[in-house]
Amino acid sequence: MTIDVMMPFYGDVDQFRQAVTSVLDQTDPDLRLVVVDDCFPDPTPAEWLLALDDARVEYLRNETNLGVNGNFRRCVDLVVADWFVVMGCDDLMHPDYLSTVRTLARHHPGAAVIAPGVDVIDESGRPVAPLGDRIKSVLAPSRAAELSGERLATSLYHGNWTYFPSLLWRTKAVREVGFRPGLEIVLDLALLVDLASAGGSLVHDPEVVFSYRRHRASVSSVQAVDGRRFAEENQFFDDEARRCEARGWPKAARAARWHATSRLNHLQARVGAGIGRLRGRPAH
Template identity: 25%
Template sequence: MRQLSKNQTPADLTLTIPTPIMKPKVSVLIPTYNYARFLDEAIQSVLAQTYTDFELLIMDNCSTDNTEAVVRPYLQDPRVTYYKNEKNLGLVGNWNKCLDHARGEYIKFLCADDKFHPHLLEKFVAVMEAYPSVMLVTSYNTYFGDRNRERVRPFTGLVNGQEARKHMISEGGKNWIGEPSAVMFRSSGLAVGHFNPKLVALIDKEYWLRLLTMGDCYVIPESLSYFRWHDSAQTAKVRNKMYERTFEVYHYITSIKKFNQEKRINDIPNLDQMIRMRASRVAALVYRTLPFIFRPDYRQVFLRAWQIGKQEHVMFHPLERLVRGEASLKGNKK
């Protein structure tokens, strides 16, 4: 891990220990990879906050663009620290590296292509201070760029943590809490661990569910963060990847069960049924990819699906559903 001071050039980058300022109330974390074209706007939105007791950590995941040049002018502000990984750690690895360096009582992510409303930190911190039972705060947010609309939440104000978990885990439950740029949580929540490296598209949702075992949620009914929608967004790339979401949802549900078992939580009684249903959908990939098994990419999907289907004892469920007319091997009916 390399830290760039304001007087260094990229060629001078060495492993150094930053001089800490007084422990901040909030750690704002910007993980980034080759997003120099958006990063300046993101940083400015943090430094323009009406609430100023924060540190800003920029975690560069070994970018090859001009990220260092964009960051350099902001290092004159003692609240700003820049790190560059020696090698690319992957999306989740870089998020977790951000958590390792955070020193604030409250943690606030900002994706490098997003931005904050000027009053976001002020209003989020006020909620945290007023409601000691709240583990995480979110708000409405606005999409901008290729899409422009406000995203609201199904709840407002104080939401019981257990009820929020049930609503999100239920079949078809969406991540209504929002993306990392929309959420603040207490650093004490790190007791549940870091982001799950086995996940790709549901990383944040699974983490919010774990945090909600430690406290409540509060929803501010105002758009206080802005989510940039563009073709190069990593989440958009994930959604377009063939078959990955089928595996992803299965791993997401199994990770919830594992966490509940470790913490001896039994607030979702139908988890086993949900796992078998998702495993059955994974097993269906065995039959869909079998005609193309000579191709390496399909063979990989086949082997992964076979292993899960066998492990969960659902290998023949897709065929049974097909016989009953409940499904097609080309796709699953809701």
């Protein structure tokens, strides 16, 4: 079972090299790595990638810049395998990532999503534990579990404890549900709860096999400061509460209505922005 590792690219060249190397150094080599360059102005990354001369690697360059979510959608459109990952071009797979998620998928043939354990690193690759990620670790199941239906939706509305670039997705399930138009920040959360509504399940295993890079240049960090992220989230959760009530999911409806961790993140971002202004520098 070949797994498609789709990597939308536009960013730090050194981190990109590290990300690619972590994929190609997997103990399980049955993969296809597809890098989709979103018109990055420097040809160096493409030249380096092609010089690897690895038959598992494909390089594509968009004709025009699609932006983060546009390029993400294109990556999903290009998937040909039964399972895929959309990996960040600055994140790192641990050597046993693919073997771990492949085993989980084999043992849970009805699953739509596989969510392995994740640690968080900074720009330099050092382990970090920001408040939001500490909350994620508390919200995530503490042991291996398979969640579906209202239970899965309720858990995710309390706080999305998954890390999108680490998730292994079943291609057929994703394409049957599709992506909601108009969403930029909560696109992954919307897909997860739509899969739950369609009867799909998520399998979580806390064994850490992936490193997610947290840094100030990320889309979520930038939009957290200027408020776009939370405007979208507030509308999303209001809509979800109504959908869950209509679906007969009262616990999920309550969780969506409160969306406590989203509110906490919003407060933290506003406080950080205020402190940054007082000190005369951008908020972290």
